[in-house]
Amino acid sequence: MATCAQCKSFFPVPENADDFAPGKGDCVREVKDEKGKYWLSKPVVSDMDTSKCPFFSEKV
Ligand code: SF4
Numbered sequence: 001m002a003t004c005a006q007c008k009s010f011f012p013v014p015e016n017a018d019d020f021a022p023g024k025g026d027c028v029r030e031v032k033d034e035k036g037k038y039w040l041s042k043p044v045v046s047d048m049d050t051s052k053c054p055f056f057s058e059k060v
Contacts, residue, residue: 005046
């Protein structure tokens with residue numbers, strides 16, 4: 001099973017951040033529409049199952 005930690009959109013919360021917790025991170029994705037590009041961000045945890053996520057893309 002792949003997890004969010006293996007996804008190129010996963011960014012762990014840095015240890016020195018106020019909201020740090022082990023495994024906590026943000027899913028940050030670039031999105032394009034007719035108006036241009038923007039970023040979507042949402043909180044995730046590193047061991048989340050990605051099988052239901054259509055945006056999973058493995059880190060290289
Ligand atoms: S929610 Fe989907 S796109 Fe976001 S980090 Fe997890 S697998 Fe990647």
